[in-house]
Amino acid sequence: MSKRVKIAGALAIALALVAATAVSVASARGRGRTTAAAAGTCELGNGIKHVIYVQFDNTHFRRDNPNVPSDLEQMPHLLNFIRGNGTLLTNDHTALISHTATGILTSLTGVYPDRMGQPVSNSFRYFKTDGTTRTGVSFAYWTAPLFDPAGSTTDTTPEMINENGKIAPAPWVPYTTGGCDFGAVATANTILENTAIDIPTVFGPGSPEAAEVASNPGQAFADFVGIGVHCARNSAICSTANNGRPDLLPDEPGGYNGYNGLFGAKNVDPVIKPGAAMTDLGGNVIQDASGHVGFPGFDGMEATVSLSWVAQMQEAGIPVTYAYVSDAHDDHGTAGNIHFAFGPGEDGYIQQLQNYDLAFQRFFDRLAADGINKSNTLFVFTVDEGDHFVGDQPTPAGCDGVNVRCNYTRVGEINGDLRRMIKTQFGDNTLFSVHSDDAPTVYVNGTAAQPIRDRTDAIVRNLERESAQLSWLNPYTGAVQPGYNGVNGTGITRALADPVEEKTLHMVTADPFRTPTFTLFADPDWFFFATGGATPALCATPDACAFIPPRTSQSFAWNHGDIQDEIASTWAGYVGPGVSHEGDVGSVWTDHTDLRPTMLTLLGLKDDYETDGRAVTQILNENAVPVSLRVHHPSLERLGSTYKQLMASFGEFSMNTLTASTNALASGSSAGDTKYTSIERQIQSLTAQRNTLAAEIRTGLNDAQFNSVKLSENQIKAWTSAAQDIINASAALAQRLRPEPILSEGSSSRHAPGSSPPSLSPAWRPVIEERRPGL
Structure with missing residues (x-):
């Protein structure tokens, strides 16, 4: 399912209305940010001169059908580039809930959603003061207030809210304060996401840009949404002469003043490609389905489009680029004017992956001609989350999509x-x-x-x-x-x-x-x-309330948000100086929070807050690892692995307590709720212990990674042992519980309409989720 498509209707209404009228703070040890370098002096570690970060939407390493090669297998130019020159982590995991905005923002920030404000996405509900709810949208510019597409809201908290109620620290800050311009290509919330709230936030409600939104909303979207550059101090790229605007981060720890940004293709493209329209890697002018030249919409960010902007930015002297690439398992038509869900091995799906593979071939060839390659560039490729395909079994039986195309009778959730x-x-x-x-x-x-x-x-x-x-x-x-x-x-x-x-x-x-x-x-x-x-209608028949929608140009079949392994499991690829050439690595359990500290460790940069992840030193060359991480290296890696299982959304601790929680919520009656009360109290106690210990470990790991603090062997072992004890306690809680048949009061005679009640007697099994490899 693509990035923003299921909230498109709400956004369209909002845009039409507009047209008509720390600890996200520094560590207690007083860590500061790297001193700002002079303009043009982007200095990174390990001889790295360029950073290219590519964020995929729903692109899979694992096979969705055992007979059909996976997405990455069908993009051999990308897959072989990672395997042959670096490391592909195949046991990575997303956060909860496992949706696009949550996954991308967790990767960008290195913190779990409770510290950046978007645990439910791509939209969410929020309570009003009268007890009813309204819709918020997870995609809005970093400093915007909560984005309600229907208009004014009673909740005026920041869209990106940290644990202290402030705007969460921005992911481009270590780069710009280190003297590096940061280019953003459709990367969640680092660019303008909409014209309803983001234009007033960045340009002002009475600005010429706001006037364009009112007079020509389609062109305004193409002009100002989706593309941006955050510049180092005094960088000529974001000068006032180039329509640079103040890059305001009012809550950034330590302050963030004197920096400018360029917002929108209208302002970025003339700087990176003077005198000509932006084209994709095939030479086609980039435009939306209505012919508006500029940003084509997020579903229009196919590989050939997004990677072309990355190459153009790099060629223009922007050394750090982050980009989003839309999924290949849906037909987005022209720049997202349709959404037709393919099944694995279907002809259109196979063709799109071939197009993506060609785009990566052209991309790598173009960069190589520019002298941008594995010897001087840190490449990072990752994905937001996995998916579960919903549809009939394909025909003919045994089809592989490559030699024999697959066909489906019914496709859809x-x-x-x-x-x-x-x-x-x-x-x-x-x-x-x-x-x-x-x-x-x-x-x-x-x-x-x-x-x-x-x-x-x-x-x-x-x-x-x-x-x-x-x-x-x-x-x-x-x-x-x-x-x-x-x-x-x-x-x-x-x-x-x-x-x-x-x-x-x-x-x-x-x-x-x-x-x-x-x-x-x-x-x-x-x-x-x-x-x-107020009163919902009864379902006259089962299919009145539970149905498979007809397969149309607006169809959906790739589910995520849930806890199943095919949704939780993701991948991350690293290539560049300091990265070990390991090929596929499935033995190291990671999640999205680990991307950022791993990258910053290689780059010699640090955040102005503590990340929740840890540097994955297992994939780094020894000389690329800080001395403070080489001391007691085996013990530190064990601590990091145990810390993951304690903290991660899909770690052992969380999955154990979720099992316990489910049994608690399913139990009891109005006559008594002692089981619920008891289990909830135990989860609260274990979580409080987890949070206290994890905060200590997080500070220790951040200090070792970024502040040259050498942790003692005794401290490392003590933390590891204490973390394992809490994990073991959560496992014991889960193992004590078994599901029990439950019937709400007065419901014993009710069942799904048109059918007999299901038997509840056979084989009630313990509620212990099978552990994924490496857990």
Whole structure:
């Protein structure tokens, strides 16, 4: 599923309305940022002169069908470049929830979503002071306030909010303060994402740019959204003569003054390619579906488009470039005017991957001709999250897509109306909204007196039990799918988390109005939405509320957001000076927070805040590793690995407590809720212990990575042992619990309409999720 497509309708309404009218702070040890270098003196470590970071959307290393080569296998120019010249980490993981904005922003910042404000994406709900909810959008410029596409909002917190309620530190700062200009090509929230709130934020509500939005919104989008440069102090590229604007970061730790930026293709392109329109790698003028020259939209950022902007920026003397490349498993038409979901091995999918491979061949050849190569450039390639494909088995049997194309009868998520399904099965009229997803976050309406209901509220607890028990006719199988019967079971609901477990999973931010009442992690074939209104209609038939949409030019079949391994697991490729030539490495467990500290360690830069990740020294040459990380090196690597399992969204600790949380939320009745109370108390205690220890380890690792602090062997071993003890305690909690058949009060005679109630007796298994390799 592509980056911003499911919120396109809301954004279109908002844009039409506009047209009509630390610790994200420095370490307690007083770490400062690298002293700003003079303009034109970009000095990086290990002889690196260029940084090229490519962020893919939903591009897979693993095969989605065992017979069909994966996305990367079908892009051999990229895959062989990484394998032959560097290291491909194949056991990487995203954050929760596992969506595009959350994944990309976690990678960019090196912190989990609770420290940068976007744990639910690509849109989210937030509570108003009257207890109802509205939609926020995860894509907006870094310093914008919360983006509600419907207009004014009662929540005025920053879009990118850190744990202290301030604007989260920006990812370009170490580069610009180190004297390096930073080019951004459609990279989430580092550029303008929309014209509704980002134009007033950057240019001002009465600016000429705002006037263009009102008079010509389509051209304004192409002119100002999607492309940008953040410049080092006094860089000529972002001069006032080039329409440079102040690059304001009012909450940046230590201050950030005297820096300029260029915003939009209208301002960037004349600087990097004077006198000519930007073209893709095939020489075609870049424009949107309506012919507006400039930024074509995020779904129009195919490899040939995005990589062309990267090459042009590098050739113009911008040494650091971050770029987004849209997915290849959907047909985006012309610059995103359609969204047709392919299945693995389908003809259109195969052709798009061939086009992507050609784009990388041209890209690497062009850079090589410019003298930009593995000897002087740090290349990093990664992806936001994995996906689960939803569709029939392909025909003919055994098709591989390359020699024999695959065909599909039905392709698409099961769309389920959660409110009507709950009403029909349980008779419950509770008012709630959801962030539509295969892992829907649920927001139960409050009142003006109490906008956010307590997690122990009887209405909330009843809805959680009903969500666990939800069963329905599955239109793919033709059989009733049961309620929760284990994380690895066959039920519609696979896991549940309320704010206690959401905090463990790094889903609770400094803005309490964004915290979901609970999150339902479902079978990934499903995609849930919720009908509005005071009283939802009953479902006359099962397919009235759970159906496979017809396959049209607006179709969706690649689900993510959930906890399944094919969604959680990702990859990251590193090539360049200081990177060891290891080829594929699956033995090192990493997640998105590790990208940034690994890169900054190689580059000799540091942030003005502590990252949650750790430098992956297993893939670095010894001479590229700081001396402080070489001391007690084996013990430090063990600490880093254990710390990952303690802290990561998909680490052992989080998955263990999620198992416990699910059993807690599924348990009890209005007559008694002691099991829920007991388990929640234990999760709270373990999470508090985790957070205290993890903060100590995080500071220690950051100091060793960036401040030349040599940790003692005794301290390293003590932290490792304490972390493992907490992980073991979480495992013991999960192993003590088993799913039990549960029926909400008065619901024993209710079942999915048109079918018999499913049997709840066979083989209730322990709720212990099978561990992924390396966990």
